[in-house]
Every structure is written in structure tokens, then in C-alpha cells.
Amino acid sequence: MRIPVIGAAVAMLGAAVALVVTAPAQAATTLPAHVFAPYFEAYNGDSLNGLSQQSGVKHLTLAFIQTATRGSCTVYFNGDTSMPIASSTFGADIAAIRARGGDVIPSFGGYAADNGGTEIADSCTDVNQIAAQFQKVITTYDVTRIDLDIEDNSLTNTAGIDRRNKAIKLTQDWAAANGRTVQFVYTLPTTTAGLADSGLAVLRNAVANNARVDIVNQMTFDYYDNQPHQMAQDTITASNGLHAQLGQLYPAKTAAQRWAMVGVTEMIGVDDFGPAETFTVADATTVLNWANQQGIASLSFWALQRDNGGCPGGAAADNCSGIQQSTWQFSHIFAPFTSGTTSPSPSGSKSPSRSPSTSPSASTSPSRSPSTSPSTSTPPGGGIVNGTFETGALSPWTCSLGSVVTTPVHGGTKALKAAASNSDTAQCSQTVGVSANRTYTLSAWVQGNYAFLGATTGAGDVSTWTPGGSTWTKLTVTVNTGSSTSIKVWLHGWYGTGTIYADDVTLA
Template identity: 70%
Template sequence: MRRVRSFRAALAAAATAAAAVGLALTGTGTAQAATPLPNHVFAPYFEAWTGESPAALSAQSGAKHLTMAFLQTAAKGSCTPYWNGDTSMPIASSTFGADIKTIQAGGGDVIPSFGGYTADTTGTEIADSCTDVQQIAAAYEKVITTYDISRLDMDIEVDSLDNTAAIDRRNKAIKLVQDWAAANGRKVEISYTLPTTTHGPAGNGEALLRNAVANGTRVDVVNLMTFDYYDNQPHDMAQDTQTAAQGLYNLLAQLYPGKTPAQLWNMVGVTEMPGVDDFGKAETFSLANARTVYDWAVSKGINTLSFWALQRDNGNCAGGAAADNCSGIAQNTWDFTHIFAPFTSGTSTPSNDFSVALTPASGTVTAGQSATATVKTAVTKGAAQSVQLSVSGTPAGVTASLSPASVTAGGTSTLTLATTSAAASGTYTVTVTGAGTSGTHSATYSLTVTGGSGNQCTAAPWAKDKVYTGGQQVSYKSHGDPFPVRTFGGPTALFEYGGLRFLTDPTFDGPGDYPSAGPTLTKTAPSTATPADLGPVDVVLLSHDEHADNLDISGRALLADVPLTLTTPGGGERLGEKAKGLADWETVELERPGGGTVTVTGVPAIHGPGPREAVEPFTGQVVGFVLTGEGLPTVYVSGDNASLDAVKEIAERFAPVDTALLFAGAPRFPMLFDNNLIVLDSAQAAEATRILGARRVVPVHHDSWAHFTEGRDELEAAFTAAGLADRLDRDWLQRA
């Protein structure tokens, strides 16, 4: 909060700072599940330095939940937090432990808050003070286990908002805590309390949230301090709360495009300052304002309603300036608390949700016959709800039906795919979508049609060791294309290989700007699918994790649901236990569902002109992939590669290649490498095709981003000029 501790507390902290010892916390407490907070919670701040009992004030006021301020280190450079930075108030049951247990026994809880104005301006906010991410995470874990709580708050303002290194450390530490909690079956929420303008967070607040997304850190609530605007403007404080929250909502919609409006509003929190704030009487939050904000908060379904601070909710200094212990306006004791307290509602029971699955998930029929599958729904959270089922993606000559078309979650339906002789031979992905009050979920069915009209293939089977020239046709698994590759825009493609489903560089966010340490990346077109449309993914092939056009916010969230992500060695360290980094020529063996293995080999890729050692300091590590297996064709995924020399190395080991997914948008930036290419252009993609002896090329990463200088038209022209137009994937050409 934008408040300074009392003079007494400041003197006490100063007297003990010299003796403070920065011992790292080990975080060895067990991660047993605490009771989650209600879906909508009123949790005013409690000033922890006053010597008062939080349990007593909670009982007197009727505020069942409290946000306890603040935790900080005793001295800059320390990694050990204390309440108020006071070494006589360690994180231990002896400090507030009995009070917190009393509050919890009465059906309430507390939210310990790190930071605050004093810490954020003296370098004693723990991530400002401590440079060891592991020790920061251990401190967070110790607070969670010592007090058995389910939410931590990070009050970040003033100097801490501009400390980018500390922001990154903090978010990395939070991610470690979230991984620890998940591994131990514990629910831990994180809220960020941030200053705001009347129209939403300022640029440094937005940058903090974007850094959280980039680190894969889940932010559950963003709590705006809707006071202390210091803009010398007239204020309707209730109206300003609403416009500030709307600005935050708009930002969250950009950062989390997969969330519904209700989910986005449930990430919003607001903290008021009853009466006169630090700026003065021009920014006075009245009881009438409080009633207006309460009604608005209920209507929007925001997550958290709070104020600074519980000890100020009285009229003992009416007509005065802002103070730690009174509001400065005429009121009864606990008036603001009594207005906001009914906001606490909902339970720890999860909201209703469901899942959709198909059994079997694939089938083969001769044209004129039918295939069936069972659509299974299940309750994953809360209570059962009605689910409306629909089918999309059926090709010409195929009719889909569902019986029944509506089920109660937990029920089943039968999907029938009836083909006619007009159905073309090939493999098609059919999507079954269930829609309920909680949202939609999908599952996919891979339908292979043989003996149909049109594309029925009579060519000789594809042979791995044979070299093919332009114009020759081969068959694989009884049809003309080895396997379908679905592209969604940018670098993202989905294909099934050896019975496993692979996804490349997942990017599903909407259009918008992505600021970075280098040039700003601008997405110009939405993905043609959402993560929910994909069905199960077994492996993500991630060429690198450091640029938003290869791994965006939605893509990063998707990784949590995928068993394995293969990426660069550095990315393997950054992305956690489900990720594995591959060095050049390093392999991993993946078990196939029907027996046997798929081998994935990491292969060289250089994200710019020149040798790797000159390029990587600017654009980072990148890896390509080659997939091989017994009886399977060879598949190459280039990643963001600009080097034909790297392609030649790969060809020496793996040519001829059956299918190549080539990243080929000719991206350039004036400030990088004198505006030279950082990924293949169209002519180079054609040459790479020739070098690899590739039978089929699926171009990706040539659209949807402003930094591409060549696209579909240039690719078709270059392949035609090189006499390789027949190598371009048929489905890719038809999507023009």
C-alpha cells in the first residue's frame, strides 16, 4: 500500500537492521492443502505493526478475511523476510500464529502480503533485496506452510515497479512455488496489488504482468489500489474505480485470450482507501462511494474487495488529513467494513465443469460405410450440467450425427460418421464440441476414408532409401499424403506420427503487440483454432521459448497440459520438469501406442545470419527436429533457422526427407544484423527442399506477424521458379 509505517515501527526496524542475518529459508514444510478462499472475498488490510490482535479486530469488525501487511527483509541484501522487517517478528507460529488459527477456525483466513510502500522504497521487498530465486521461493513456501494459507499477495509499487531484474526474480520464484504446490496437491493463489491510473495500470504495471506470463507464472488476482492518483484532477472515486478496473479487464483480456469475460472479471480486485487518501481531500472515498462500488463489484463478479486499512475504519479524526488509524471523515466505527463484508460469497467448491473424450479416437472405413465412436462426458468440477454436442470438420461425402445430441455431464452419446462413394480418400480430423454453462470442450476423431473417389492413391509405396525427383508420386499407408498436417497460422502445426500427436511452437493469442528487450513483435491475425480445438497433444516441438511469436501466452499455458515439451537446452531448464532440452544430434526415444518407438533428434538451427556464436547472443538458442521410426517416413521441423549450411549438415545424416515443415517468412528487423534475414526466405526454402530431397514441404511461420516480409505468394513463386511446385503440400495450397 502507498502508506508509510508508523514512526515507532520504523525506529524499531532501524535499531535491529544491523543485527539482521540473511539466512536462506529452506521451505521444508509439507504442502498440505489449506482451505481455498471464497470465490468472492472481502479482505481489508491489517496493519501488522501496531501491536494489535488481528483475530480480535476481525471479530470486532466482522471482517472474516484479512490481508496482513507487510512482510519484508530487515535490511537490503537479506533473503530472510520478517513481519514489518522487524527481526523480533519472524515467520513463525509465535508471530500471529494463534491469531491466524483463531480466524481460520471461525471460517475466515488471512492473506500475507509481501512488499508495501516502505519495502518498495528501501530495497527490502524480498525480490528487490535477495538475488537468489530459490531462496525467495523458499521464503514464500515457509509463509504458506507456517500459517497454512492459500493465497499470497505481492504489493509492488514505487521503486519496485521499475526494478525489472527483481520483477523477473519474483515471478520465477512464484512459478517455483506454484510447481511445488501442484506437485503436493496444494492450492496456492497469487495476487498482485498494484497502483493504477483512473483507466488501468500504468506501463510498468503492465510490464510486470507480461513478465509473469512470459515466465509461465499464474496470476490469480490483480488488485488495483484505486486511490492516491496524485493527478490534480477532480475525482468521483467510485466512478474512477470502475474505469480503472475496466482498463485492467481490457489488459487481462489481451494477456489471457482464452478466458471468458466472467473468468477475467474474477481476476480483478480493488482496494479502496476509506475517507481521505494520501493526496488529500480532493481524493475522498465516501460511504456513498463504498455502496456504489459494492453494487458494481457484485454485478461484475470481481474476485477481491478490500480497503486500506482495517484500523482506519473509524471517524476518530473527522475533518483531518489521512492517517494510519482513522479515515478523516465523519463515520461510525466499522461503517466501511459493514458495507463491504457481505461481498464474501461462494465456497471453496470448484465451479462446475466437464470434459469430452472420444473412444476410439480414430477409425478407417471404405467409402460408402460408416464409423462410430462413443462420446464420453465427465464431471471434472462441481455438479453435472447439460452439455450440447455438435460436430465440425466433416469433409464432402461424409455426414455426422450424434445420438443423443444433448447429455448431462457424465453421460455418453454415439457419434456416427456415414460416408458415401463421393467421399474422397484421405484422413480427416472431425471435432466434437460440448457446450455447457461453464464453457466449451472438444475432442477430435481421425477418420481415414479408403476406396473413395478423387484422391484414391494407386502410386507405389514410399520407400525411405529411394531418392525421388519432381513429379513422382508415392503412397503411404494406402493414401497419397503420408499424414495430414494442420496449420493454424504463425509457426503452429499439428500432425500425427507413429500414433503420437505432435504440435509445433504453440501460438494462439489474438492480434496485438508483444514488447520485448529487443524489437516489439506485432501479431496481425488470430490463430485459426484455440487450444481447446486441438484434442490431446502428446509432444510439443518448441524451437525456442524466448520469443512471443514462437511461444505466446496461450501456448505457454497449454504446455502444462502436455506430457512432454522438447526444446532448446536453455528452454528445457526454464520450462520445468515437463520440458527436455535437446542439443545438436541428441535424441530421445518416445514409445508408440501400438509398440515400437519414435526417435526425435535435435538438429542445428541458427536464428540469424552468420555463425551461431555471433547470432545467439541476440536471438537466443534455437533447435530443429528430425523424427524417424521403424517403417515411418522421415520428418524435419526446421524451427527458426536461417542457415542453409545447417540444412546441409542435416541432409548429410537424414536425406531424403519425406516431409519438411519449413519456417519461411523472411523476417527482418532494421536493428538486427543490418536488416538481414533471421529465418529462411522463400528462395532459400526452395533450396532447402532441394538439399533435403524433401518429397513434401509444409511452409509455416510466414503469416500472422508484422515482421514477415514474404508470404504465401512469394513461396509459391519461388517453388515454381525452382521447379519444385509439386513439393508444396496439397492441403497447404488449398488453404490459400
């Protein structure tokens, strides 16, 4: 993320800093499995606790920690020597936030540090001293998660990349020896199709150094590709790409485990590129619902101080979004994402205990499972049974809120009705036998607002959707079976958006 450089020059240390070996009692609890934690601009004098109270945001990512000068091994907030890593800097604010059930995530790096050589691993050439700085932040503030914002020149500094990951491994070993929970997040730029190779190189080096990366947080903005953008959809395609890339890096992880490694950071309103990349309030609702459905780990935006409509029609700024909005509107939309009890189900779907807002997601992989297991049918070569619903019954479909009706229909005399409620998407599914290593085309005709069609294979989910309306629309999605010999086919509506109808479902 881009921030102004407000560092002050200090004398470089002449002696090596010893590794921190003490671990005082940990005050902070582990962060929720799914947490909304927007960035807080720690460099402009705003009250951390004050803005947390005003916005209602309980978890915040503190930007940024860096060295004061290139070559130093001592970090400060924003590289400002008047803001040392000490209880005197934000200590009282953090205690007040924790008293209200929240917490903070210190963030190292950022665009200014990465560009100026003051990111800790770029600046300091001693791995032990880098690890010591990580550990000092952890013990000073009793935090359980560290964010590493790596972009610009830091993405091509191979020596710094290697030092950073070696320091992560040292810190993780230290934490394990001292009974501490510590998570590391890599925040990286992305394309609309996933990480560029420079970002992947950071993760490949982490794997090579046995440094555990808990979350990969994509900056889904500032694409600078001179292409038209629909920012919510770009978030989804970027995340799908990242999910596939994580499969290559971590082949032992399941699809759900890889989604639990995914984080998303938006830049609310107008981003640095300009109005062509504008993240709207409607985009925020779409991303929230998709994030809930997919079970990703973290949701964030740049930055809390921008969450107001003080400069509509303007360019990117530190203190306003550049669009018309109410104050804290994005914060209030994203706040329900935080949950201390929810974790993704094996299929990657969200737990029913989550309370999504009522707008639909543009998800490419909704996989909410009905309460009853679907029956299995095995027509020769694969195919849908009762895809026209002409039997007058649902079987072998299993539906949470479904029935067969005689109007409206697309073909024949019957169709499926799925009446979504505020707490149920009215999913209908059936499991069918298929040939391994084959590509199928799944199609259905749908009518109504926000209809989804998809399939679950051993490799994960594929789906498509339409905002729909009062006319019949054909949805089609390609399904690659891989090693699977059976797949689950499903369709559903969306929370609180009413009834959808489906007919003539085929898999061929």
C-alpha cells in the same frame, strides 16, 4: 500502500537457504470465490483476532512482510526481527479467526519496503531463496493466497520483477507437486483508465516466466493527477481498463474469467493525496453493488484500523478515515461481498444467490440474465423490435418484472414499466441480429430512479446509467459488434429502488 518503516537491522545470512520441500497437511481451506479482505496494519501492536471480532471482518490481508535490511533473504513482518515468520507471530490469532470461518492473506512488500529496497525480490538476488521465503510463509500459516504489493521503486526494478516472477513459478510448481493450493495476487497502482505501463510490465514478465497471476488487485486511490475525482466511478473506469488489458495479456480467457481476475482496494476516507481524493460511505455502497454485479474476485480497503470517524476533517492517517462515519461502517458495507458459493456466470453477471444491498451501482457492465432466454429478431442491418412498445405487448422483449403501460410515456401511447424489487433488477432484454465489425448507437428514453441501458456482445458488456428522477432522460451507449452477428440489448432498474419506465429504444 504507505506505511511507516519499523524495520530493525540484522546480520545478513552467510549461507544459502535451501528450498522448503516439505508440505505439512493443509489446514486452511481455499478462500471464497469472492472475498472481502481489508488490510490489517500488522506493525502497530493491535490484536489481529481482537479487531477481527470487533469489526466482524473474517478475512484480513496482513501488511506487510519484508526483509529487515537491504540485501537480506529472510523476511519478517514489517522487517521487524521480533516478528519472525513463526507460529509465535499471529499464529494463535489466525487459528481463532479460522475457528470463526475466516482466514488471512499474508502480504509481501508495501510502499515502505518497495521504497527502501527491503521487498524480498528487490533485496534478495537468489531466486531459490525468494521462493523458499514464499514457501515458508505458506507452510507456517497454512495459507492458500499470497499478496504481493508492488509499487514505487519496485515497479522499475526489472531484475527484481524477473526474480519475483521466477520465484512465483517455482513456488507454484512446488505447490502442485505437494498437493497444495496456492494463489498469487499482484497489488499494483492504477490510473483511472487501468494500469500504467509499469504495472503492465510486471504482468508481462509474469506471462513470460509462466508464472500464473490469479488476481490483479488495483489500488484505486492516490492518483496524484490533480484532477477532480469521483472515487467510485474512478474504480469502475479503472477496472474496465484493467479488464481490457487482461484481454491483451490473456487472450484465451473469456470476459467472465478476466473479471474473476480483478481485485479492488480502496483507501477509505481521505487518501494520501488529500481531500480531493475522498472515498465516501456512499462510494462504498456503489462499489459493493458494482463488484457484486461484475463478479470480481476480491474487494479490500486500506486499512481496518482506519475504519472509524475519529478524525473528521483531517488528513490521511493510520488510525482514522478523516471523514464522519460510524466505527466499522465501511467494513459492514463491504462484508456481504464475501461468498463461498458464488462464481460469475458466463456473461459476467452475479449469481442470483448473492444478496446485494439496495443502493444502485454505477456499473458499466451489469448483465444479470433473466430466467427465460430472450427471443431473437433480425431486422435488416440490425435494430430493435417493438422499441416503442406500441404493440401493447412485451414480445420480443423478455422481462423478469416488466409490463406495458399507457402512462407515463415518452412518445406514442405506450411505454415499458420495469418494477425492480429487493431481489430483482427487473431486467428486460431482446437479442437482435447485427452486422459484424460495425459500430452501433444504442439509445433509450428512461424515467425513474437508477435506470440502466446496455448490450452484451462477444467481447463483453457495455452500458450506461442515470440516477434519474421524475423526468424523461435519454441514455446513449456505443456498441462495437466485433465478430458478433447478434447481441443482447437490455435495460433494468436497481434493487429496492422502485420502478423505472423506458420508451423509444433504438439501435442504429
